[in-house]
Amino acid sequence: MTTVLVPYLHEGLLLPEDSPxxxxxxxxxxxxxxxxxxxxxxxxxxxxxxxxxxxxxxWRVNKWHQEKNVNGWLILHALSDVDSxxxxxxxxxVGDSPILRILVEEVxxxxxxxxxVYADNAYAGVENWKYLCQENKCRFVQEP
Numbered sequence: 001m002t003t004v005l006v007p008y009l010h011e012g013l014l015l016p017e018d019s020p021x022x023x024x025x026x027x028x029x030x031x032x033x034x035x036x037x038x039x040x041x042x043x044x045x046x047x048x049x050x051x052x053x054x055x056x057x058x059w060r061v062n063k064w065h066q067e068k069n070v071n072g073w074l075i076l077h078a079l080s081d082v083d084s085x086x087x088x089x090x091x092x093x094v095g096d097s098p099i100l101r102i103l104v105e106e107v108x109x110x111x112x113x114x115x116x117v118y119a120d121n122a123y124a125g126v127e128n129w130k131y132l133c134q135e136n137k138c139r140f141v142q143e144p
Contacts, residue, residue, distance in 0.1 A: 029074070031102060033089040033110045044088060044107075045118040046100055048077040079103040079117075088112055100128045104136065118143055 051074040077099045078090040089107045091099055100123045107114065116139040117132055124142045132138040 028091060028093045028099075028102065030092045031089065031106055032091075033106045033112075034087055035110070036086050036088070037111050039113075041113045041115045042081045042088070043083060043116040043118070044079050044104075044114045045082045046077060046079045046103060046123055047120065048075050048099070048122065050075055077103065079107060082118060098127065099123075101131050104132070104138075108136075114138060116141060120144070 053073060073094070075093050076090060077093070078087050080087045089103050089110075091102055093099065100117070100119065104114065104117070114136075118141045119128075120143050129140055132140040
């Protein structure tokens with residue numbers, strides 16, 4: 001899969017399969033924490049979007065009857081400050097890793113302070129609730 005991803009990512013973003021981040025979190029290609037640390041306790045929101053790696057869109061398949069070329073998807077997850085709109089951290093992955101935990105851990109390691117996390121149903125697993133509410137004493141607000 002890594003050979004397919006190389007042309008689509010910026011230089012330095014793709015990590016080799018034996019890198020520490022890939023070894024620790026299977027499927028995670030990159031984690032970036034922004035250095036916009038403040039003294040203010042933040043309310044953070046997390047969401048994701050898919051990035052299609054195929055060069056043939058569904059429109060082309062239907063309109064022009066082109067052959068499907070499916071190379072897979074990347075998923076970009078971002079944790080941002082809901083008050084300022086600034087991105088605190090993001091993760092690029094290809095699998096079902098525990099992304100919320102990864103982002104919050106990395107942001108806290110960079111000395112960001114978070115007291116509330118807003119998320120949709122994709123992040124509403126029991127493990128995330130326990131991690132945020134019990135281990136980190138954060139409020140976890142699930143948006144429909």
